[in-house]
Amino acid sequence: MTLDQAKEKLAAYEKTTFAYEHAMGILYYDGSTAAPRGSAGIRASTLGELARLQYNLTTAPETVEMLETLRAADGLDSITARKVSELWRNYDQTRRIPVDLFVGHQTLCSESEAVWTEAKPANDYAAFAPYLQKIFDSTRAIAACIDPDRDPYNVMLDQYERGLDTDTCDAFFSALRTRLVPLIEEVCAHADRVDDSPLCRHFPIAVQREFSDYLMDVMGIDKNHCIIGETEHPFTANFSRHDVRITTHYYADRLASSLYSVVHEGGHALYELNTAEELVGSALGTGVSMAIHESQSRFYENIIGRSQAFCALIFPWLREHFAPTLDDVDAEQFWRMVNRSTPSCIRTEADELTYALHIMVRYELERKLLAGDLTAADLPEAWRQAYHDYLGIEVPDDRSGVLQDSHWAGGMVGYFPSYAIGSAYGAQFLREMEKTVDVDAAVRFGTLAPINAWFAERIWRHGCMIDPGELFASVCGKFDPMVYTDYLEKKFRGVYGI
Amino acid sequence: MTLDQAKEKLAAYEKTTFAYEHAMGILYYDGSTAAPRGSAGIRASTLGELARLQYNLTTAPETVEMLETLRAADGLDSITARKVSELWRNYDQTRRIPVDLFVGHQTLCSESEAVWTEAKPANDYAAFAPYLQKIFDSTRAIAACIDPDRDPYNVMLDQYERGLDTDTCDAFFSALRTRLVPLIEEVCAHADRVDDSPLCRHFPIAVQREFSDYLMDVMGIDKNHCIIGETEHPFTANFSRHDVRITTHYYADRLASSLYSVVHEGGHALYELNTAEELVGSALGTGVSMAIHESQSRFYENIIGRSQAFCALIFPWLREHFAPTLDDVDAEQFWRMVNRSTPSCIRTEADELTYALHIMVRYELERKLLAGDLTAADLPEAWRQAYHDYLGIEVPDDRSGVLQDSHWAGGMVGYFPSYAIGSAYGAQFLREMEKTVDVDAAVRFGTLAPINAWFAERIWRHGCMIDPGELFASVCGKFDPMVYTDYLEKKFRGVYGI
Numbered sequence: 001m002t003l004d005q006a007k008e009k010l011a012a013y014e015k016t017t018f019a020y021e022h023a024m025g026i027l028y029y030d031g032s033t034a035a036p037r038g039s040a041g042i043r044a045s046t047l048g049e050l051a052r053l054q055y056n057l058t059t060a061p062e063t064v065e066m067l068e069t070l071r072a073a074d075g076l077d078s079i080t081a082r083k084v085s086e087l088w089r090n091y092d093q094t095r096r097i098p099v100d101l102f103v104g105h106q107t108l109c110s111e112s113e114a115v116w117t118e119a120k121p122a123n124d125y126a127a128f129a130p131y132l133q134k135i136f137d138s139t140r141a142i143a144a145c146i147d148p149d150r151d152p153y154n155v156m157l158d159q160y161e162r163g164l165d166t167d168t169c170d171a172f173f174s175a176l177r178t179r180l181v182p183l184i185e186e187v188c189a190h191a192d193r194v195d196d197s198p199l200c201r202h203f204p205i206a207v208q209r210e211f212s213d214y215l216m217d218v219m220g221i222d223k224n225h226c227i228i229g230e231t232e233h234p235f236t237a238n239f240s241r242h243d244v245r246i247t248t249h250y251y252a253d254r255l256a257s258s259l260y261s262v263v264h265e266g267g268h269a270l271y272e273l274n275t276a277e278e279l280v281g282s283a284l285g286t287g288v289s290m291a292i293h294e295s296q297s298r299f300y301e302n303i304i305g306r307s308q309a310f311c312a313l314i315f316p317w318l319r320e321h322f323a324p325t326l327d328d329v330d331a332e333q334f335w336r337m338v339n340r341s342t343p344s345c346i347r348t349e350a351d352e353l354t355y356a357l358h359i360m361v362r363y364e365l366e367r368k369l370l371a372g373d374l375t376a377a378d379l380p381e382a383w384r385q386a387y388h389d390y391l392g393i394e395v396p397d398d399r400s401g402v403l404q405d406s407h408w409a410g411g412m413v414g415y416f417p418s419y420a421i422g423s424a425y426g427a428q429f430l431r432e433m434e435k436t437v438d439v440d441a442a443v444r445f446g447t448l449a450p451i452n453a454w455f456a457e458r459i460w461r462h463g464c465m466i467d468p469g470e471l472f473a474s475v476c477g478k479f480d481p482m483v484y485t486d487y488l489e490k491k492f493r494g495v496y497g498i
Numbered sequence: 499m500t501l502d503q504a505k506e507k508l509a510a511y512e513k514t515t516f517a518y519e520h521a522m523g524i525l526y527y528d529g530s531t532a533a534p535r536g537s538a539g540i541r542a543s544t545l546g547e548l549a550r551l552q553y554n555l556t557t558a559p560e561t562v563e564m565l566e567t568l569r570a571a572d573g574l575d576s577i578t579a580r581k582v583s584e585l586w587r588n589y590d591q592t593r594r595i596p597v598d599l600f601v602g603h604q605t606l607c608s609e610s611e612a613v614w615t616e617a618k619p620a621n622d623y624a625a626f627a628p629y630l631q632k633i634f635d636s637t638r639a640i641a642a643c644i645d646p647d648r649d650p651y652n653v654m655l656d657q658y659e660r661g662l663d664t665d666t667c668d669a670f671f672s673a674l675r676t677r678l679v680p681l682i683e684e685v686c687a688h689a690d691r692v693d694d695s696p697l698c699r700h701f702p703i704a705v706q707r708e709f710s711d712y713l714m715d716v717m718g719i720d721k722n723h724c725i726i727g728e729t730e731h732p733f734t735a736n737f738s739r740h741d742v743r744i745t746t747h748y749y750a751d752r753l754a755s756s757l758y759s760v761v762h763e764g765g766h767a768l769y770e771l772n773t774a775e776e777l778v779g780s781a782l783g784t785g786v787s788m789a790i791h792e793s794q795s796r797f798y799e800n801i802i803g804r805s806q807a808f809c810a811l812i813f814p815w816l817r818e819h820f821a822p823t824l825d826d827v828d829a830e831q832f833w834r835m836v837n838r839s840t841p842s843c844i845r846t847e848a849d850e851l852t853y854a855l856h857i858m859v860r861y862e863l864e865r866k867l868l869a870g871d872l873t874a875a876d877l878p879e880a881w882r883q884a885y886h887d888y889l890g891i892e893v894p895d896d897r898s899g900v901l902q903d904s905h906w907a908g909g910m911v912g913y914f915p916s917y918a919i920g921s922a923y924g925a926q927f928l929r930e931m932e933k934t935v936d937v938d939a940a941v942r943f944g945t946l947a948p949i950n951a952w953f954a955e956r957i958w959r960h961g962c963m964i965d966p967g968e969l970f971a972s973v974c975g976k977f978d979p980m981v982y983t984d985y986l987e988k989k990f991r992g993v994y995g996i
Binding site for chain 2: 015016018019022023024026027029030033034035036037038039041042043045046049050053222223224225226227229239240242243244245280281
């Protein structure tokens with residue numbers, strides 16, 4: 001194969017791969033938002049078949065020949081060189097997994113997620129448990145194929161955040177625990193200083209929908225390329241910078257829930273919407289890793305979205321459109337309310353301070369499940385115990401406990417630590433950003449444009465061109481969790497006046 | 499290739515083909531309902547790529563060998579034998595079309611439909627015209643590949659209704675014209691006998707949505723496998739009996755519009771939801787032709803949905819839920835209102851009596867466009883002239899004229915006659931059905947079950963097992979348009995008391 005032939009083949013390979021992934025993504029999104037419930041079976045079958053076709057293409061002899069030709073070539077432009085190294089890495093992992101395991105896992109994830117979707121509202125963990133066990137068994141088998149000599153959990157961490165391992169996670173979580181546990185105790189001792197009950201009044205969902213639209217405008221999200229849907233569990237689906245979907249879940253008696261889902265998913269969306277046009281349609285045209293992704297979503301959700309400036313910006317809209325429901329509240333009180341910190345059951349509703357504890361619970365439990373030291377049958381009890389130990393609270397039922405998240409149901413094992421790492425990255429991004437951008441003034445002025453521009457230049461446009469650790473270091477230098485704990489300490493002492 | 503190998507290959511072929519078609523269908527549905535506007539480009543690219551993959555699979559040497567092995571085999575069961583003959587027919591047509599033309603046409607249809615979606619509300623025919631011209635040029639080229647010796651319009655008619663040709667259409671439309679034109683004149687002379695202005699009062703869309711839900715229950719549509727969405731132009735998307743989507747369009751000031759869209763699309767849905775389980779996942783697991791499909795949808799829409807019995811059944815719901823808007827109307831008046839006949843611009847809003855004239859306009863114009871005797875640039879003028887000649891009305895703008903339908907934009911040339919043929923089939927189905935089912939009593943009693951069961955047994959379960967002409971004849975004998983015109987004459991003399 002000549003170099004020109006290989007380059008042509010690469011373009012054809014990318015086009016087909018993009019079509020498969022685009023189709024699978026739309027099938028998934030449609031399945032979560034619109035599809036009739038009884039369609040899960042045929043959707044799982046189609047997703048399995050598309051996964052099989054993709055596997056076959058990834059491991060086809062002519063794909064390998066194409067990649068080998070390009071790997072041996074000199075003087076490739078940087079984008080092509082990066083594509084080749086990323087595709088080779090993908091090939092080298094995929095080829096180690098037998099096709100039946102690869103396809104079976106995809107089908108299992110589709111089925112399992114469908115079962116979870118029914119089981120969660122029904123509080124029926126018994127229906128879901130066999131699928132959860134199969135997910136962990138199948139994931140363990142895949143990790144063993146990818147690298148039989150490595151802790152399977154490290155193999156999985158590496159899937160979501162290249163280079164991350166349990167040593168880093170352990171040290172990171174330990175540092176958080178040391179600083180945050182006493183701070184949380186202090187805040188709890190002053191719990192009566194913040195009352196967020198006004199946010200649990202009645203907020204009509206039709207008006208909340210308008211509010212989401214307003215929030216997308218405030219964030220600078222291009223609605224020509226990004227829409228908002230409604231699902232049980234909010235998520236972002238992205239197919240390229242030309243097509244991004246975010247979802248939320250409205251509760252008439254919880255104003256903050258959808259607000260911060262939209263701002264969180266909006267952060268993911270901004271990242272995807274701003275990858276470089278020249279990367280579209282290739283494996284590089286998307287966010288580079290889950291921790292970087294979550295660093296963006298949680299930056300917008302918490303560091304921006306729960307700042308005094310942002311609360312001051314959006315509160316007039318809320319007060320006007322929900323009038324008279326918030327007539328007795330002012331912007332500063334609103335800011336305190338959305339930062340009320342209290343140990344609770346639901347991760348996605350957790351405040352910024354206790355959030356990391358929710359992640360630690362999941363980190364420890366998914367490690368044990370993957371190691372085989374814990375079974376799905378015993379999980380609810382272990383979950384209740386962990387919430388008791390870490391957060392000091394009792395979990396009333398599985399819907400508010402082990403069934404709350406969709407991640408494991410969809411096969412995302414090893415994903416959760418990204419949320420906490422990403423949150424910590426965010427604090428370092430803020431420190432860097434403030435050197436050149438008056439963040440507070442920009443938000444008060446009503447535009448996130450300088451903030452978006454700062455990220456677009458340093459993070460978003462790069463897509464997958466740079467490894468996540470290197471990308472982070474290029475902007476912030478060394479990773480230092482203390483920046484994050486300092487940020488939290490300062491903020492929550494402010495909120496509670498302690 | 500042994501027979502067993504060929505059978506195995508057939509199963510694999512069906513699985514892959516089903517996945518491609520399912521994915522393309524969901525991409526299309528998502529594109530019409532949820533997708534951000536700016537995503538049309540990447541969707542067109544993905545749909546084009548999937549079409550290319552499907553083309554390659556259909557024409558692959560091992561597919562041909564598989565089909566040849568099965569064609570040569572004795573004693574295949576009837577389902578396998580039918581699959582083989584249908585797949586061979588598809589192969590034999592596809593192989594005649596060059597891959598670039600095949601894929602280019604698919605991409606063009608996606609792009610053209612996206613342009614139409616913007617152009618219609620903007621009343622901007624100029625933006626759409628170049629795409630429309632390309633659609634007809636590309637369709638002409640494809641027809642010439644399939645059969646260079648045949649009138650391209652006959653080739654296209656055959657795509658939607660096997661065996662249908664312009665001789666049959668001409669004779670059919672001529673028979674309709676002879677009977678219907680004087681009847682329409684007589685009805686117009688008594689136009690003052692039916693006033694449907696109460697149906698143009700204000701009907702909140704939220705309540706109309708609940709009404710759609712009620713209608714689906716009345717029709718016996720399984721909501722576990724069928725959902726309803728909202729689009730500019732109502733349609734039905736079906737992926738198997740396990741997943742069917744219907745769409746509607748709500749207008750707050752036109753109650754009858756969504757009502758009859760839902761009942762019409764619901765008829766399509768019932769057909770698809772009731773194909774035999776053993777045909778799922780194969781080329782046979784869907785309705786056999788467009789005229790048979792339209793015979794079902796228009797049967798439910800008009801023969802059932804606009805009957806006195808059906809109006810009496812649903813009117814109490816409307817009166818109660820839209821109260822007090824319809825307090826001055828009774829069920830019989832309501833029945834007359836939904837059957838008010840008057841020449842109008844919009845096909846989907848047309849009454850049952852003038853409907854065929856709308857089809858005749860499209861039939862004549864698309865024939866000329868395909869023959870190259872009319873260009874897209876000259877179409878609006880030809881359209882206005884045809885509406886003047888056939889319906890005696892002036893078309894105020896292109897949105898209410900040539901831009902109203904999505905069919906040509908999506909590449910469906912030769913489809914329209916199916917609506918009229920299907921309507922005529924419906925009258926013959928009714929005559930047969932009444933021999934064993936008390937249709938009127940069933941509807942008044944509030945259940946369409948005996949009607950659904952009658953169709954399920956004779957039409958729906960067969961999927962594509964029987965050619966459409968043969969299927970119709972097996973139930974009704976010879977096709978006789980006079981049964982349809984007799985039905986219309988009797989009904990509209992009743993509505994207008996003439």
